[in-house]
Structure formats: structure tokens, C-alpha cells
Amino acid sequence: MEMKMVNWVPLLSCLLIFGFLANDCSAAFTPIDNYLIACGSSQNVSIEGQIFVPDSHQPSFLLKSQGDTVVGVSNSSVVSPIYQSLRVFTTPSSYRFNIRQTGRHWVRLYFHPLPNSVHDLNSASITAITDKFVLLSNFTFKNQKDPYLFKEYIVNMTSDTFIVNFVPSNNSVAFVNGIEVVSVPDDLILDQALVLPPSAPFNGLSDCALETVYRLNVGGPLLTPKNDTLGRTWKNDWSYLHVNGSAVNVSVSPGTINYHVGVTPETAPNLVYATAEAMGNANVLNLNFNITWVLPVDPSSIYFIRLHFCDIISSAMNELVFNVYINSSIAIASLDLSTKTGDVKVPYYKDFISNSSSDSDTISISVGPDMLAEITNASLNGLEIMKIMSSVDHLLPSLHSKKSKMVIIIGAAVGSLTAFGLITLCYCCFVARRSKASHHGHLWLPLPLHGNSHTMTKVSTVSQKSGTASCISLASSSHGRVFTFQEIMDSTNKFDESLLLGVGGFGKVYKGTLEDGTGVAVKRGNPRSEQGLAEFHTEIEMLSKLRHRHLVSLIGYCDERSEMILVYEYMANGPLRSHLYGTDLPPLSWKQRLEICIGAARGLHYLHTGATQSIIHRDVKTTNILLDENYVAKVADFGLSKTGPALDQTHVSTAVKGSFGYLDPEYFRRQQLTEKSDVYSFGVVLMEVLCSRPALNPILPREQVNIAEWAMSWQKKGMLDHIMDQYLVGKVIPASLRKFGETAEKCLAEQGVDRPTMGDVLWNLEYALQLEETSALTDVDENSTNHIADIPLTPLEPFNNSMSMIGGVNSSTDDDAEDAATSAVFSQLVNPRGR
Known part of the structure; x- marks a missing residue:
């Protein structure tokens, strides 16, 4: 197949003229944690303006073990200075990094086997692991064509220490040339994505680590880390096009790209959105004509797929409408970018989860014309594919069998029974989106506050406090106290990161202190979470009706300034999981x-039987069982809860x-x-x-x-x-x-x-x-x-029914009656010998 030729002169001119824009963007995000380590080096190493320090620079970096050696070369022809030194390990060794800000971080590893008189590093078998994930397993350069290996992962760090271990395997040695551990924005990858097939939402990406497999600047040239605010490399897509002549590159000035709410230069550089592949034969009559990219993958794994779009083709809105496919399954039907974003030249992206196609070890991405569109054209600007590690690889007990590859495909067969409903839902959502064409992004809206049985009542009270006029929220409703945003800011010291208790799919949780000294947990929603609004409503609706000793109590909420904030009772001993593993807490x-298990079971039993209609929690896990100061267990996080049948x-x-x-x-x-x-x-x-x-x-x-x-x-x-x-x-x-x-x-x-x-x-x-x-x-x-x-x-x-009712749900502020009923069964066991 002949490679298509592209005239890059106009685009390269744009890159030169607007290069300063990329440099200005790079200052937009400053990582709190920014560890750049040159392993085995005796001096600092400069790479594209970034300084990598020797791993011996701080003793806390390298947890030394016996037998580690340093190898270095000078005046080498290696592609980057980071590969001019390395450290060899003959026994398991670790690097430790102090994490100042929890959340997602890049973990980047560099490997290149330098000549060494003691060890044959080409035959070294390397395993790299963290406390939760296997980053590299028994890798060796033996029989590898490329003498360099660069691995990039994104890991959600939840503790103040991160350790990566290098383990020699197969009676060999291990080595590493360079390590990066760098903060990334919390909302770079949200907790939700769409599983294909069947089309269904999934929550839980925050618990997964992702390994970068492909990152393509579709229709544009190679972008190096200096062109990206997060130091990423974007390769060209040419070699992955299924038919080279099917696409032509289009480009505009990077300065004309207009970011909107939910998409930033950290999502992808404007240089990515300023280039695209469009249909090589636009306005074709054959609606089966698509642009397709075919990318080899490991068929035993599942992948996170992010597609980047920006309508740089149209001169007016609603001209470009096309379909998007993943492995021949419809991913987005009738995608009208300008309706999604409110204008042309505005970036947009969509996240999916899928595995390889059923008949090959590849993932295929296609864009093609919509049969109802006036203009038959389609385009794609960027593509990222990341392997989902640990959790998804071992989704269910049966996933490690040969049937594992077919789980999603089997799900498609089951999901076909509801295909008509899903299509109808997609159509309704599409119509609703079109009606909001004037909006430039996804914004959370305030809760309906009309005071009926299905909405929330809000009363504002202005009071004089210590002789000064200040707006204080003294109101409460059937849904709990309504806090002002200023009260939330005061209680958390303006969301001080030192008060951070944890990070979840909905957002961050902070410790707060109310004016009367009451300790609370403040959960601040991430405004870019598409599931946030539904979870916010569900959490308030559920917890405002439930009162039980073994359910975490909702104190109130705040929905000012497009914020979605929930305030709970503070659980001093945190999640059950922290007392089982991963921390230094006493066993x-x-x-x-x-x-603790009995307490959690009581809470769940109440959910299932304590209401006129049962409530299914749907996310029972050790992080959602919290312990108070007396180690009393309480079930938490009702954002995914569902009313039972x-x-x-x-x-x-x-x-x-x-x-x-x-x-x-x-x-x-x-x-x-x-x-x-x-x-x-x-x-x-x-x-x-x-x-x-x-x-x-x-x-x-x-x-x-x-x-x-x-x-x-x-x-x-x-x-x-x-x-x-x-x-x-x-x-x-x-x-x-x-x-x-x-x-x-x-x-x-x-x-x-x-x-x-x-x-x-x-x-x-x-x-x-x-x-x-x-x-x-x-x-x-x-x-x-x-x-x-x-x-x-x-x-x-x-x-x-003798228990008190709140909103039609049985409730009790004191569940001693339940405990007594439970204990009555066992009262005869106080002295079983007497029976």
C-alpha cells in the first residue's frame, strides 16, 4: 500500500507562527509533584528544558538494596540523554516518592540496555510493580527490534507515599534508566466512560491504572513533550490508516481553537485540535465509505479509548454530522459537533471502554457519513488508547479463562434485547442536546427548589451575627440543611488540600468544621463529571429519607454557584479498607x-427491608463502609443507589x-x-x-x-x-x-x-x-x-410500620429496637451450657 503524500508546509508555518501559544499554554498547569529522576547519573540531565536529577540526589528516592550498580556512558549516540545512565539491580529494589497532592499522576519509565562488562542487560528480565498494579512483567530486550522502551502510566494515588519496585526475575537482573512521577489534573480522566458493546455507562475508572498504548495526532505531525502542557508525545496516524487514500489532512491556525467548559489545553494541545483527517472523497454517495484506523492490541485486555473532535471543516454550525464506530459497533450516532459545543472550532472529546474486535487482535476506529446529513463528510482530530490495568483485566472470577475475551461480546447479545430502548434514549438525548445549542459546555444546573414532594425546599435567612450583617444559612428542609457556599468555604478553610480525606468518582472529600465545632465530611462534586448531577440528586433523595445508626447521615447540601456539595457526619476512623491493608494503622x-461486618449488614438489611420499597445500594465495598470514633460501621455513598423492584x-x-x-x-x-x-x-x-x-x-x-x-x-x-x-x-x-x-x-x-x-x-x-x-x-x-x-x-x-416515617420511608433515629430484635435471637446463647 502506497503511503499518501501530504504537503506540510502550511501546517509547519502555523507551528512556527503560533509556537509561542503552546509555550504560553505550558504555564497553565503546574504539577504539585514533579519528580524527574535520572537513574545512575552523577549529575543533572537536561531534556527539552526539564531537569532530571540523579537518583542519589535525595536518599529517600532510592531504597537501597545489596548489589545495585551504576552504568553510564559518555558521548553516546543514544536518542536522549536520559538513556546515557542506568542503575542495575540484582535484588528487589524500590524507589519511594513523597506525594504532596493525592490524585492522578503520570508514572513514566525509561529503559535502554547500555553495554556492561558484568551483566548482559539485553537479557535482563525486568518486573516493575507498585502496591496495586503490575507496570511491567518479565520484560526483556532479547529479540526486541527497538533498543529503547518508554512506558507511560496514569495512576490514581490515594496515599502520601508512592513506591515503585524493580524485581529481577528468571534469575536475572533488573535495571532502569529514568523515572517520572508527575501530578496531572484530577479531571484529566473522569470516573465514567461508555462501555461498548452493549452501550452502557461505567463508573470506576478512578480505581484503575491506565497504560498508554497509542496517542495519535490525527492528521498532524509528531508533537513532542515540549508542545504539550502535560509532557505527552503525540504521534502521527498515517501508519494506522486502513486505506491511505481514504483520508486527507486538514488544518487551521492553532490560535483559532476555542476551548470551552470541560475541555482545556491539558485535555489535548490546540495543535491536536487544529489538525484532522477528513474523508478523502467528501460528499460520496456510498454511505458505507468510512475512514478507519486499525490498531493492534493485546486481545486479553480491555481498553480506555478517548476520541478527540473539533469541527475545523465547517464554515457554519450544523454542517458536519457523521457517525463514529468502534469495532464496527456504533459509538456515536449522528454526531453534530457544533451542537455539542455551541460553535465551530471548539474541541470536544468522548470516552469509551472496549476490547479488541471479535475476529482479530485489533481495535478499529471509524468515522463515516450520516445518511440524513446534507453534507457527507466526517473527521477525527486525535485518538488515545490506554490499557486498563488490574481491575478491568480481572473483572469477574471467570475473566481469566478463555471466555474472558468474550465477556463484552456476550454482553452485546444480551444487550440486543434492549437495543430499541437504547436507540430511543439516544434519540431523545440527541434532541435534548440540539435544543441546548446555545450552551458551550456541560454545566451543572441548580436543583429544582419548588418545595413539592419530589424536589427540595430552600429557605434563606439573613441574620445579624455579632453586630455584623452576614448571610447565614439557618434553613433546613426535608432534605437537610441548605448551606451557603461561603459556609462551606469557611468550614474547609477554602478547600485546603491538607484537609483532604479522599478522592472518589464524584469528587474530593474534605474534613470540615462547622461554626459550632461539629466535624463534618464535605464532598465537593467535580463539575466535569457527567454522572455528577444524577448522583447528587440520588444521594440527597436517598439519605434525606433514611435514618439509621449504621448509615452515614447526610447533614445537608449546597448547590450555589453551580457547585454540588454534600455535607455528611464526620467518620473519625475513615473507611474500613484503611484498617485492612495499605496503611500503617494497627490491625x-x-x-x-x-x-464491623454486623454493623454494615444491619445497615444494608435496613435498606432492603426498612422502606415501603427496598433500596439497593449498588456499590457495596470496603471504601464505602466507614467507621466512627467507636469503630461503629456505617454504610456510605448512595450516589448509585436504586429503588428495588x-x-x-x-x-x-x-x-x-x-x-x-x-x-x-x-x-x-x-x-x-x-x-x-x-x-x-x-x-x-x-x-x-x-x-x-x-x-x-x-x-x-x-x-x-x-x-x-x-x-x-x-x-x-x-x-x-x-x-x-x-x-x-x-x-x-x-x-x-x-x-x-x-x-x-x-x-x-x-x-x-x-x-x-x-x-x-x-x-x-x-x-x-x-x-x-x-x-x-x-x-x-x-x-x-x-x-x-x-x-x-x-x-x-x-x-x-410502627417506626417513624420520613418521606414515605420507614426511619428511626434510634435503631436500638432493631438491635434488640436481632439480639433476642441470641439471648439464649448467653449461657448455652444451661440448655
Whole structure:
């Protein structure tokens, strides 16, 4: 196939004339963490204006181990100075970086085997890992054509320390030439994307690490890091075009690109949006004519795909309308860029999740004409493909089998049953978007405040405080106190990063202090999150109706200035996960763990049975179980919650949402949600509590990656004690462990109908606690799975109507009645020997 020839003179002139614009942009973002390390170097290394310091510059960088050596060359012909030195490791070694600002960071690694008289570095087998992700596994330059390797990852860092480990494997050595750990904007990659096929939203990208596989400046030349505010490299797309003659490059002056809300130079440089590939034969009659890019990928992995668009072709709005395809599946139908952005020459992007096509080890991206468009043309400006590491690679227990590649494809078959509904929904959304053509971006709108049963009531009060006039929010409604934005600013010291408690899909969470000294947790929504509005409404609507000792209480909210802020009670001991692994907190005792699980189960049982219609949490995990100062567990984060099925229904049909590693396999396959989906997720939590390890851990051998599958294999052998937290070994009564394992096993049943209710789970956990507390007594039937000896099983009944009601939902500010009802079942166990 003959490579198409392009006249770059006009474009290169633009680059020279407007180069200063890129330089000005580069100052727009300053990373808080900016570690550039030249490994093994004895002096600073300058690369395109950036200074890489020796890894010995600060002792805290390199955690030394025995046997590491330094290799360097001078006057080398290597492509970059960063490759002129390296450090060799004969034993596992680590680099540690102090993280001043949590959130997403670039992690970039440089490798080039320099000549060495001691070790054959071409045969070195390198493994690079962090505490959560495998960055590189057994890589060797042996038989590799390219003597250089550059790896780029984006990792969400949630602690103040980041460690990358280099492990020699296969009785060899490891080495590294350079390392970068650099902050990126939190909203560079949002928590949501669209899964294809079937078309369904997904939340949870903040829990994943991404590895850059392709980053293409479509229709334009190579862009080096100095052209990008985030130091990225954008390659040309020529070699990936399926048919070279199908596209022609178009370009405009970079200075004419107008960024709007939601897209910034950090999303992609204006040099990317100023060039594009358009149809080589515009206005063709054959509507099957597409521009297609074919990119080889690993078929066993799943990928994050970002498509960059900018209408630099049209002279007026609504002229360019086309279709976008990923692996022959429709990704965006009738994309009218000017309607999306409000004008021409305004950047726009869309994120997707997909794997390779069913018949090849490639991902194909296509753009082509829309049959209803007056002008038949299509274009693409930029393309990024990143491998989703860990969580998505091991999405479900079965994903590591040969069937793993087909999960999304199987989902497509299931999703076809709802295709008509999805098409209708897309059409409605398209019509709605067109009606908002005057808007230049996605903005959150204030909540409806009309005071009816389905909206929120807001009252503002101006009060005199200490003789000064200040606007103070004293109002409250059925949805909690309405805070002014100034009150939120005061309580968090203007969102001081030192008060940051965590970062989630909705946004950042800060510790705050109200005027009366009350500690609160303030969750500030990310305005670029497309799911934020729905989650904001859901969280307020759900929590304002629920009052329970084991549910985190919503104090109020703020929706001024297009902000979406939720204020909760402060949970002093943070998420359960922090007490299980990943921190230096002291380990929990077995009794504490049981009591925490029981508390969380009570909260979920209340959700499922304490209302006229059940509530399904849909995101049960150890980070959403919080502990107060007394280690009382409370379920949190109701942004994904869904009202359960009506009495005449068995399930709720809805798009799959949740967190990988905790997803109910049945819900994922059928998109049918029930209370038993929460039960499955809680079963994963039980195993995390027992084993003190993540639900998914790709560093471990393949059979151990998914805790649900791994733990169940040991449970079925009756050897759960072999994988439990080492701290607990010898400290747990076998009968209590046996009952706990049986309970988790039932929760993790493949079919929802085979799982217990949360009431049954709660009952069995209480039983496990009683077995632990009465361990000195031996006449309890330890092998019982359904009852305590001589005591018939009395499942917990749904909460009765004598409890107070808030908004039509049973509620109680004091759940002692529930605890008493639960405990009554076990009152006869206080002295079981007497029975």
C-alpha cells in the first residue's frame, strides 16, 4: 500500500507562527509533584528544558538494596540523554516518592540496555510493580527490534507515599534508566466512560491504572513533550490508516481553537485540535465509505479509548454530522459537533471502554457519513488508547479463562434485547442536546427548589451575627440543611488540600468544621463529571429519607454557584479498607471485624427491608463502609443507589454500575439488579475482612488475583484458615471461622436465587460472633449452617410500620429496637451450657 503524500508546509508555518501559544499554554498547569529522576547519573540531565536529577540526589528516592550498580556512558549516540545512565539491580529494589497532592499522576519509565562488562542487560528480565498494579512483567530486550522502551502510566494515588519496585526475575537482573512521577489534573480522566458493546455507562475508572498504548495526532505531525502542557508525545496516524487514500489532512491556525467548559489545553494541545483527517472523497454517495484506523492490541485486555473532535471543516454550525464506530459497533450516532459545543472550532472529546474486535487482535476506529446529513463528510482530530490495568483485566472470577475475551461480546447479545430502548434514549438525548445549542459546555444546573414532594425546599435567612450583617444559612428542609457556599468555604478553610480525606468518582472529600465545632465530611462534586448531577440528586433523595445508626447521615447540601456539595457526619476512623491493608494503622481484632461486618449488614438489611420499597445500594465495598470514633460501621455513598423492584417484579432492569471486583456476575451479564446484587458485593467484603487484601490484586499469581474466586476455592476445601490475615492466625475460634466462611460462600453464589437475604447474612454473622464469645463452651453445634442447636432459625423480619416515617420511608433515629430484635435471637446463647 502506497503511503499518501501530504504537503506540510502550511501546517509547519502555523507551528512556527503560533509556537509561542503552546509555550504560553505550558504555564497553565503546574504539577504539585514533579519528580524527574535520572537513574545512575552523577549529575543533572537536561531534556527539552526539564531537569532530571540523579537518583542519589535525595536518599529517600532510592531504597537501597545489596548489589545495585551504576552504568553510564559518555558521548553516546543514544536518542536522549536520559538513556546515557542506568542503575542495575540484582535484588528487589524500590524507589519511594513523597506525594504532596493525592490524585492522578503520570508514572513514566525509561529503559535502554547500555553495554556492561558484568551483566548482559539485553537479557535482563525486568518486573516493575507498585502496591496495586503490575507496570511491567518479565520484560526483556532479547529479540526486541527497538533498543529503547518508554512506558507511560496514569495512576490514581490515594496515599502520601508512592513506591515503585524493580524485581529481577528468571534469575536475572533488573535495571532502569529514568523515572517520572508527575501530578496531572484530577479531571484529566473522569470516573465514567461508555462501555461498548452493549452501550452502557461505567463508573470506576478512578480505581484503575491506565497504560498508554497509542496517542495519535490525527492528521498532524509528531508533537513532542515540549508542545504539550502535560509532557505527552503525540504521534502521527498515517501508519494506522486502513486505506491511505481514504483520508486527507486538514488544518487551521492553532490560535483559532476555542476551548470551552470541560475541555482545556491539558485535555489535548490546540495543535491536536487544529489538525484532522477528513474523508478523502467528501460528499460520496456510498454511505458505507468510512475512514478507519486499525490498531493492534493485546486481545486479553480491555481498553480506555478517548476520541478527540473539533469541527475545523465547517464554515457554519450544523454542517458536519457523521457517525463514529468502534469495532464496527456504533459509538456515536449522528454526531453534530457544533451542537455539542455551541460553535465551530471548539474541541470536544468522548470516552469509551472496549476490547479488541471479535475476529482479530485489533481495535478499529471509524468515522463515516450520516445518511440524513446534507453534507457527507466526517473527521477525527486525535485518538488515545490506554490499557486498563488490574481491575478491568480481572473483572469477574471467570475473566481469566478463555471466555474472558468474550465477556463484552456476550454482553452485546444480551444487550440486543434492549437495543430499541437504547436507540430511543439516544434519540431523545440527541434532541435534548440540539435544543441546548446555545450552551458551550456541560454545566451543572441548580436543583429544582419548588418545595413539592419530589424536589427540595430552600429557605434563606439573613441574620445579624455579632453586630455584623452576614448571610447565614439557618434553613433546613426535608432534605437537610441548605448551606451557603461561603459556609462551606469557611468550614474547609477554602478547600485546603491538607484537609483532604479522599478522592472518589464524584469528587474530593474534605474534613470540615462547622461554626459550632461539629466535624463534618464535605464532598465537593467535580463539575466535569457527567454522572455528577444524577448522583447528587440520588444521594440527597436517598439519605434525606433514611435514618439509621449504621448509615452515614447526610447533614445537608449546597448547590450555589453551580457547585454540588454534600455535607455528611464526620467518620473519625475513615473507611474500613484503611484498617485492612495499605496503611500503617494497627490491625483489627477478629471480634472487631465481626462487629464491623454486623454493623454494615444491619445497615444494608435496613435498606432492603426498612422502606415501603427496598433500596439497593449498588456499590457495596470496603471504601464505602466507614467507621466512627467507636469503630461503629456505617454504610456510605448512595450516589448509585436504586429503588428495588416492585412487588410484582423480580428485578430492576438497569445499566451496569458499581466497582469491579465487587460486581454481581448475574447483574453484569443480564443487567438485572436485585437486592442479591448487594449480597454478592458484601460477600467480597467479608473475604477482604478475613484476608486483609484487595478484592483484585494483579501482582499475585493468576489464580489468586480475584479474592472471590481464590477464597472460595479454599473455603470449599475447608481450609480458609490457610489464607486468612496472618495477624489472625491462632486467634480465631474454628467454629466462628467456619460459620463466617459458610456465610461468605453463600453470599458469593453464582446465581442470585441461591444467595441469602441480608437478614440471613446478619443472623449468621451474629452467630459467628456468639461462637467466638462463647468459645470456652463446646456443646454448640459447630457444623450447623442454618440454625443454632435447639434454637429454630428466626430470620429478621422487615421493619414494621410502627417506626417513624420520613418521606414515605420507614426511619428511626434510634435503631436500638432493631438491635434488640436481632439480639433476642441470641439471648439464649448467653449461657448455652444451661440448655
